[in-house]
Structures are given as structure tokens and as C-alpha cells.
Amino acid sequence: MSPIDLIPDFIPLLGLRDEIILLPLAIMLAVRLVPADLMAEHREAAAQAAGRPVSRAGAAAVVAIWLSAAARLLWWFWPQAAGGGRPGDSHRAD
Numbered sequence: 001m002s003p004i005d006l007i008p009d010f011i012p013l014l015g016l017r018d019e020i021i022l023l024p025l026a027i028m029l030a031v032r033l034v035p036a037d038l039m040a041e042h043r044e045a046a047a048q049a050a051g052r053p054v055s056r057a058g059a060a061a062v063v064a065i066w067l068s069a070a071a072r073l074l075w076w077f078w079p080q081a082a083g084g085g086r087p088g089d090s091h092r093a094d
Helices: 017-033 036-050 056-077
Strands: none
Touching: none
16 A cells, blocks of 8 residues: 555545546656657657567467466366365375
């Protein structure tokens, strides 16, 4: 929680509404405070960067890592069909 939060976020329906109003205003203020020539320079650099080639293999690797992590968590937390426990738990009555 922010120490300058006008309405605490845990209050239902109202908590996040102050951010909905204040954050766009803060962004507009920040954009106005940046000098016009500096803003133009960085917008031009951003436009040039948008035209660069992207690494589809890199994106596929990141997606594969996230899917693998999600599958492992699902496998770990999903109750086992036979025993109902986590993998590696032994429920033998010897």
C-alpha cells in the first residue's frame, strides 16, 4: 500500500478508483514536464526501434519456459487421482 494512497485499496469498489483517476493525471503531468525536443527525439528513437526485427525463437523460448513452469505447478498442486496427495508423498500402511 502506498503511504499517499487517498483511499486504501482494500476498501471494496472504491479502493482502486483513486488510481484510475490519479494515474492518468500523473502521466499527463509527466509528459508535459518533458521538453518538446527531448520528447520528439525519444519518440523518433521508439519509432525506429519498432521497425527492428524481432526474435521469434526468443519469444517461443520464453513462452515454453512459462508453460513448463505452469505445468509443473499444476502437476504439483493437483490432487493425485489415486492417493490424493502430492507427488513424492507416500501413503503406504506398512
